[in-house]
Amino acid sequence: MAIFKLEETKKAPSTINGKLRWILDNLVSTPVDVAFSLVILFLLYIIIPPFVEWAIINANFAGTTKADCTGDGACWVFIIHKIDFFIYGFYPEEEIYRINWIFGLLIAFLALFKYVGKTYTTKIAIFSLFPIIAYFLITGGSFGLVEVPTFKWGGLTLTLVISSIGIVTAMPIGIILAFGRQSRLPIIRSLSILYIEFIRGVPLITILFMGSVILPMFFPEGMTFDKLLRVLIVITLFQAAYVAEVIRGGLQAIPKGQYEAADSEGLSYWQKMLIIILPQAIKVSIPNLVGNAIGLFKDTTLVLIIGLFDLLTMVGLTSADSHWTGFETEGYVFVAIIFWVFCFSLSRYSKVLEDRLNTENK
Amino acid sequence: MDSIIKIDKLHKWYGDFHVLKNINLNVKEGEIIVVCGPSGSGKSTLIRCINYLEQFQEGTVTVDGIELEDDVKKIKALRKNVTMIFQQFNLFPHLSVLQNLILAPRHVKGATKKEAIDTAMKYLERVNIAEQADKYPNQLSGGQQQRVAIARGLCKNPKIMLFDEPTSALDPEMINEVLDVMVELAKENKTMVCVTHEMGFAKKVADRVIFMDQGQIIEENTPKEFFENPQSDRLKQFLEQIITD
Numbered sequence: 001m002a003i004f005k006l007e008e009t010k011k012a013p014s015t016i017n018g019k020l021r022w023i024l025d026n027l028v029s030t031p032v033d034v035a036f037s038l039v040i041l042f043l044l045y046i047i048i049p050p051f052v053e054w055a056i057i058n059a060n061f062a063g064t065t066k067a068d069c070t071g072d073g074a075c076w077v078f079i080i081h082k083i084d085f086f087i088y089g090f091y092p093e094e095e096i097y098r099i100n101w102i103f104g105l106l107i108a109f110l111a112l113f114k115y116v117g118k119t120y121t122t123k124i125a126i127f128s129l130f131p132i133i134a135y136f137l138i139t140g141g142s143f144g145l146v147e148v149p150t151f152k153w154g155g156l157t158l159t160l161v162i163s164s165i166g167i168v169t170a171m172p173i174g175i176i177l178a179f180g181r182q183s184r185l186p187i188i189r190s191l192s193i194l195y196i197e198f199i200r201g202v203p204l205i206t207i208l209f210m211g212s213v214i215l216p217m218f219f220p221e222g223m224t225f226d227k228l229l230r231v232l233i234v235i236t237l238f239q240a241a242y243v244a245e246v247i248r249g250g251l252q253a254i255p256k257g258q259y260e261a262a263d264s265e266g267l268s269y270w271q272k273m274l275i276i277i278l279p280q281a282i283k284v285s286i287p288n289l290v291g292n293a294i295g296l297f298k299d300t301t302l303v304l305i306i307g308l309f310d311l312l313t314m315v316g317l318t319s320a321d322s323h324w325t326g327f328e329t330e331g332y333v334f335v336a337i338i339f340w341v342f343c344f345s346l347s348r349y350s351k352v353l354e355d356r357l358n359t360e361n362k
Numbered sequence: 363m364d365s366i367i368k369i370d371k372l373h374k375w376y377g378d379f380h381v382l383k384n385i386n387l388n389v390k391e392g393e394i395i396v397v398c399g400p401s402g403s404g405k406s407t408l409i410r411c412i413n414y415l416e417q418f419q420e421g422t423v424t425v426d427g428i429e430l431e432d433d434v435k436k437i438k439a440l441r442k443n444v445t446m447i448f449q450q451f452n453l454f455p456h457l458s459v460l461q462n463l464i465l466a467p468r469h470v471k472g473a474t475k476k477e478a479i480d481t482a483m484k485y486l487e488r489v490n491i492a493e494q495a496d497k498y499p500n501q502l503s504g505g506q507q508q509r510v511a512i513a514r515g516l517c518k519n520p521k522i523m524l525f526d527e528p529t530s531a532l533d534p535e536m537i538n539e540v541l542d543v544m545v546e547l548a549k550e551n552k553t554m555v556c557v558t559h560e561m562g563f564a565k566k567v568a569d570r571v572i573f574m575d576q577g578q579i580i581e582e583n584t585p586k587e588f589f590e591n592p593q594s595d596r597l598k599q600f601l602e603q604i605i606t607d
Contacts, residue, residue, distance in 0.1 A: 260415055261452035266441035266470040266518070268434075275465065279456050359455055359498035 055333070066324055078327040079334050082318040086334070089154015089309050095146060098137045099157055105133060150228035154309035156338065162228075162310070163297040166235040170296075173236065174243025179273060181248055192244070199241035204299055207234050212306040231303055239296050246288040250281030283357045290350035294343045311335055366391040366522065366553050367412060372421035374407060381407050382418070383577040391521070392551040396564040396585075399574035400600060405557045408574070409524045412555065413444045426521060442470060445515035449527040451507040453499035459486070459510050460495040466518050478517070485513040489543050505536030512543055523547070525556040559604060565589060573597045 058073025069075035109130045117123035141147035180192030211234035262272035301312040315331035367389040374382040397405045410416040423430045463482035467473040486492040489509040529537045548567040571588040573581040
């Protein structure tokens with residue numbers, strides 16, 4: 001018979017962790033790894049220095065006209081000169097302060113939401129107050145504000161309006177469609193499936209065209225419908241089908257025991273779905289929901305084809321100015337950076353949300 | 363005394379599979395019934411019929427005066443007085459322990475938040491786990507989770523408690539902490555129907571033990587007679603296999 005003493009817990013030796021170990025393991029562990037690492041280093045060498053030279057070292061930042069752009073590099077003077085177009089579109093210059101107010105309010109409301117919204121009621125109140133104020137500020141026509149018709153909206157403002165409204169309003173509709181697709185009632189189930197599969201089978205461009213060109217043909221004579229509103233409805237309905245499928249995936253990941261426990265606790269169908277099942281399903285679906293949101297954010301550029309001037313369209317419009325011809329590259333690089341910043345922030349936010357909702361090892 | 367659970371000529375099929383065959387069982391208020399039998403014998407299905415998690419095709423089940431059928435109001439009334447403890451605990455992982463406990467009292471019984479929290483803490487103390495109230499279920503051990511599940515069931519002050527193999531998913535060293543809680547409960551005149559293989563528990567607290575095989579009740583007796591004097595060959599064989607010491 002033998003009896004053993006309990007061993008002391010020791011710290012892992014430094015050769016196991018650490019940066020050097022990581023490089024050895026991941027970048028140069030086999031000849032193929034070494035080859036890949038070298039090729040990638042070479043590609044970075046070809047791309048990065050010339051770009052930095054063009055965008056920063058040889059670029060022109062100061063000045064007011066095209067003539068001030070003397071260097072070989074980028075002419076950022078163009079962007080600085082046209083920045084209002086990129087951000088506000090054709091929104092009247094003297095009314096632009098209203099949009100700045102909305103951006104400011106957005107930040108204020110986010111802070112309120114985080115620090116003041118303790119209960120669901122206050123959170124919902126804060127969440128619903130912002131769009132109402134923003135709506136009155138941006139459209140005008142009341143409270144002594146000049147009305148700005150939607151065809152004057154454009155640039156980043158329009159892109160943000162379309163994508164945020166699309167993303168937010170598609171959520172509840174998508175959730176209801178996902179519940180519908182799982183329903184025990186055959187009519188509700190088939191209608192949900194029909195809707196989801198129809199929308200998913202058709203490109204967004206087609207639906208946009210239908211909404212803006214074909215649909216008005218069926219309206220009675222003299223009835224008009226704001227073009228932007230039509231786009232918002234179409235985009236919401238489109239996005240809802242995708243949200244529904246993502247949520248359905250989340251719903252399928254919830255063990256049957258959760259449904260049974262909720263039933264056995266005596267919760268009603270809606271209590272069960274909204275309090276127990278949906279929060280867990282959304283948690284599982286966050287990466288895909290954010291992925292869809294990013295997709296929609298970029299898809300908003302398609303509204304160009306039905307005559308709305310989003311951020312991307314502004315590149316074409318501004319570089320068509322006869323005083324500023326030939327600066328498409330600067331325009332596209334600038335717009336690409338803006339898109340990247342927004343999309344990357346969304347994807348980081350999704351990571352933060354996932355970590356916060358993780359109750360496994362808190 | 364009248365029976366609180368009356369099961370009469372109950373038949374159930376899963377597709378073509380005849381899972382429950384002509385079950386007749388009456389349980390009096392305050393009675394403690396242990397159901398045992400080999401796996402696949404229909405014991406879980408039987409107790410799941412009692413709170414209508416499973417629907418059945420023939421026969422009647424009457425619980426606390428409510429004849430079970432596909433009627434939202436009746437089922438809601440039924441579940442106010444019946445609770446079930448599951449093998450896999452089935453706590454809600456996105457809610458803290460306390461939130462798990464106050465959910466049904468608040469949303470089903472209409473208690474105020476304060477009442478619900480007071481009740482919840484009372485039952486958490488009874489299952490010796492009050493200090494974990496703010497943790498999330500996945501941070502607890504299996505035995506602790508099952509005790510939380512029992513406390514959650516108690517919060518709506520049910521007349522009937524159903525246990526579906528409450529200790530089968532637990533590590534051996536955690537089984538007793540759950541059984542101890544169940545033994546305590548048994549002293550309190552709550553009607554309990556337990557599917558379990560813990561024969562020590564059956565001997566200690568059961569009023570009747572039921573043996574099921576192939577969807578039927580084969581034998582039913584007081585624990586003493588059941589273990590010391592089994593009648594059918596199948597029960598004898600079953601007892602030989604599970605009682606090894």
